[in-house]
Amino acid sequence: MGLLAFLLIGLAAWLIWTGRLQRMSAKDGMALGAALVGAVMAAKGKPVIGAPLLLGAALFFFTKSQPAKKRAKAATPSVSPAPQDIAAARKLLGIGADADARAIRAAHRRLIASVHPDKGGTEALAAQINAARDLLIKEAAQRH
Template identity: 80%
Template sequence: MGLLALLLLGLAAWLIWTGRLQSMSAKDGMALGAALVGAVMAAKGKPLIGAPLLVGATLFFFARSRPGKTKGTPAPQPASPQAVIDARKLLGVGPDADARAIRSAHRRLIASVHPDKGGTEALAAQINAARDLLIRDMAQRD
């Protein structure tokens, strides 16, 4: 059991080192924590406490890895006409603008309102969202 505890600690260190821990959901993190606590408890000679935690975490990760349980990404919904008009106004492009013109307007505008240049994060996020919406809308129309 001591080897299992070391392996789980090594796994946690690897997840932190590679940044994969940041992409884990809260449930994944809680299950990993339960597995770590269970492994340490089992290694300390308390298998009645550690074993259920290890088994529960194992079952959780097994259930998440089954192919039938994964959800597909939903198809992107078409943008509303008003949202496209608002995005065009924000970026200052006309209805006939192509992807290159949209990206150029985005670069020009974001350079002046970027948070590193003294702008706000909210405005930069709106500008980024407007660019993404217009590019996605243009791709759906084609």
């Protein structure tokens, strides 16, 4: 039990040291909680309950640590975006059709500063704004 506690303390220290606790999603938290419950159950003499929880959490974190290329077997084909998607992205960022990559990034920075999740905004809105920026930068690169 002492070795298990030492390993858990080491895991927590590593998570804090690398800053992963700050970037932890809800799924990460649930997997970490399952690992802790599994470790406690295994330490209390119930390895049949604890081992699957520990192994499941370890598998989750292992697959998450693999690069996205290795996880995705088939690459999605490159499809040109629809004109209405580009128009919606421009409207979201508040830029004109002639905006270059620098103007797109500047508009993105101004907008994301006010709606960032750390400032009280939602992750969904920030993701939409980031997707609009990426779409418009790709479209601007294709134009030039």
